[in-house]
Amino acid sequence: MSPHRRALLFFALVTACERPSPTGPASGGDQTAPETNPAFDVATSEPGSPLPFLTLAQRALFERGRGVFQTEFTPATGLGPLFNNNACSQCHEDPVTGGVGEEVETHQAAFHGGVCDDLSAIGGPVIQDSVTPALHDALGIDKEPSLPEATGTAHRTTPSLLGFGLLEAVPDAEILALADPSDRNGDGISGRPNRTADGRLGRFGRKAQFATLAEFNAGAFVNEMGITSPAEPHEQLVRGEAFPPGVDPTPDPELTQEALDATDAFVRLLAPPRPLPRTLVEQRGGLIFLRIGCASCHFPALVTGPNRVAALSLKIVRPYTDLLLHDMGPDLADICLGRAEPAEFRTEPLMGLRFKTAFLHDGRAGSIEQAILAHGGEAARARGRFLRLSAGERYALLQFLGGL
Numbered sequence: 001m002s003p004h005r006r007a008l009l010f011f012a013l014v015t016a017c018e019r020p021s022p023t024g025p026a027s028g029g030d031q032t033a034p035e036t037n038p039a040f041d042v043a044t045s046e047p048g049s050p051l052p053f054l055t056l057a058q059r060a061l062f063e064r065g066r067g068v069f070q071t072e073f074t075p076a077t078g079l080g081p082l083f084n085n086n087a088c089s090q091c092h093e094d095p096v097t098g099g100v101g102e103e104v105e106t107h108q109a110a111f112h113g114g115v116c117d118d119l120s121a122i123g124g125p126v127i128q129d130s131v132t133p134a135l136h137d138a139l140g141i142d143k144e145p146s147l148p149e150a151t152g153t154a155h156r157t158t159p160s161l162l163g164f165g166l167l168e169a170v171p172d173a174e175i176l177a178l179a180d181p182s183d184r185n186g187d188g189i190s191g192r193p194n195r196t197a198d199g200r201l202g203r204f205g206r207k208a209q210f211a212t213l214a215e216f217n218a219g220a221f222v223n224e225m226g227i228t229s230p231a232e233p234h235e236q237l238v239r240g241e242a243f244p245p246g247v248d249p250t251p252d253p254e255l256t257q258e259a260l261d262a263t264d265a266f267v268r269l270l271a272p273p274r275p276l277p278r279t280l281v282e283q284r285g286g287l288i289f290l291r292i293g294c295a296s297c298h299f300p301a302l303v304t305g306p307n308r309v310a311a312l313s314l315k316i317v318r319p320y321t322d323l324l325l326h327d328m329g330p331d332l333a334d335i336c337l338g339r340a341e342p343a344e345f346r347t348e349p350l351m352g353l354r355f356k357t358a359f360l361h362d363g364r365a366g367s368i369e370q371a372i373l374a375h376g377g378e379a380a381r382a383r384g385r386f387l388r389l390s391a392g393e394r395y396a397l398l399q400f401l402g403g404l
């Protein structure tokens with residue numbers, strides 16, 4: 001473990017034991033968690049709540065954004081011609097709006113000689129599984145045809161977004177301090193950042209291919225629902241061709257900048273879920289998690305930088321991720337995106353793990369234990385140490401994870 005990692009880990013463990021401030025927050029805070037300082041640790045025991053300490057204007061924008069996130073679009077209000085579903089909240093829905101979902105979608109990309117083409121020029125990487133009646137009538141298709149140019153096809157379950165605004169607010173330097181691309185410390189774990197085409201640090205998406213939530217959200221409107229916006233003014237294509245006339249009569253952009261901004265505020269200001277209260281068994285499981293090297297990638301705690309939104313400024317978030325890419329071995333490999341190669345994935349945050357019923361990027365694992373057993377590549381050693389745990393230790397670890 002590098003000195004940076006060690007220092008951060010120490011910090012995380014110390015702050016995890018902090019006592020509450022005697023007065024507590026004036027309002028809106030979460031009073032039910034005696035073990036942490038709410039001025040610093042903003043996790044909530046009511047999933048779906050906004051971060052504490054929002055201004056009235058921020059709170060109003062959050063509620064307006066939740067409304068847009070829950071809006072069911074129709075062809076008359078811009079849905080399609082290609083889409084996967086008709087509302088953000090149709091997919092991100094459990095246990096609350098903004099959470100996980102059962103939908104699994106298809107992505108395709110082409111990887112040639114180390115160079116990734118996300119096939120966006122011809123309709124990739126998201127392959128929509130539904131079309132509007134007008135597109136069906138014009139082209140006789142029921143979904144976007146898969147792309148013969150693709151060298152890989154991926155399936156993606158719907159992740160939770162709770163607490164992701166804090167992940168966006170973590171300074172680049174803190175994430176880069178966790179990277180060890182040439183494995184200088186020889187622990188078998190490298191970890192490297194993804195980068196956008198213009199060189200910014202990637203954080204969002206299973207391959208960390210997006211730098212900001214605003215860009216991901218604008219992409220989600222057009223990729224998941226066929227809703228164009230000022231940030232993404234062009235519809236998805238079928239085989240790189242424009243749609244036949246009359247198929248998409250709604251003028252672009254179909255969403256206003258104001259509605260897009262409100263959606264961004266909603267996603268950014270969702271509080272992270274607080275882990276369930278810990279018994280001694282789970283506390284032991286947490287220590288085993290550190291001991292067997294899970295935390296080398298699932299880094300327990302990050303701290304946000306100074307932020308003009310006070311609710312995001314200098315807060316601790318316990319995401320259990322380093323936001324870096326790791327080679328997970330050939331069995332999990334699927335597509336490239338940005339600089340991420342087919343076998344590389346962003347360490348999946350484990351915050352909110354208890355709300356999931358299907359695990360890993362495509363939901364192939366039906367339990368947390370199966371997900372651990374599927375870890376290969378850089379995580380093979382940690383998997384080996386998991387397999388050598390006693391039955392009691394394994395139980396404690398799984399109890400700990402099941403409460404996150």
Ligand code: HEC
Pocket residue numbers: 069084085086087088089090091092103104105156157158159160161203204205206207213216217220221224225263267
């Ligand atoms: C059809 C289901 C579906 C709909 C509708 C949908 N999403 Fe998602 N969302 C997904 C999937 C699947 C992923 C994972 C993508 C990946 O791994 O690259 C995702 C990922 C995300 C992420 C990144 C999370 C992460 O792990 O980094 C954000 C942010 C997001 N969605 C926001 C939205 C917003 C905003 C909307 C509405 C405009 C929306 N989504 C609509 C399925 C959906």
Ligand code: HEC
Pocket residue numbers: 189292293294295296297298326328332345346347348349350353356358359360361362368371372375378379382383386401
């Ligand atoms: C080399 C980095 C690395 C190490 C070490 C590692 N993981 Fe992971 N973990 C990942 C990545 C990357 C994913 C996402 C893989 C995917 O979706 O295919 C993941 C996914 C998971 C998931 C599934 C999360 C979800 O939401 O579906 C669980 C649970 C998990 N890891 C637990 C553990 C435990 C427990 C250990 C220690 C035994 C561990 N991991 C060690 C990188 C790592």
